[in-house]
Amino acid sequence: MDRLRNYSIPFKGLKEGKHLFNYEIGAEFFELFEQPLIEKGNVKAEVELGKSSALLTLTFKIKGEIDTVCDNCLEALTLPIENESLMYIKFGEEYDEPTEEIIVLPHDEHEINVAQLLYEFICVALPIRHVHPEDEDGNVTCDTDMLDQLDNYLVEEDTDEEQDDDMDPRWAALKNLLDKSSK
Structure with missing residues (x-):
């Protein structure tokens, strides 16, 4: 759990406004999760925290490449990914996730860990089928x-x-x- 600490954003001491956090995501990040769908990749993630008196907004911009296996020929394959997502953080009595875009944190919380959110947004950015792209003539490039x-x-x-x-x-x-x- 200590390695997840690198993905915590302490918001209590920050001034109101926008704050930027950058993450380099590789194989060591995916090892943090049990039975990961992704094992290797090179992804850059930019998290912009917008702080106001009433709520926090987190804007995730994710771009990079993920190493996987082709569904057709089982050869190694590198897929480009890109995702931009928005999360709202409100404060309440206890932790809750009433919708996919809203997280409620207890009033006494002073930081939020974005590791799980980053992982989920990377997984969502992957195409459903992992296949080699076609060449310029429209031919399959699988083995x-x-x-x-x-x-x-x-x-x-x-x-x-x-x-x-x-x-x-x-x-x-x-x-x-x-x-x-x-x-």
């Missing part, structure tokens, strides 16, 4: 040898007609009744 190997193990699903041919005759009769009733 063709691996794709050929994977094609050897591809299981083809039967079409509806082929499934009907393999169907038990009793089920086929029931299916015909269903087809007639839907017409």
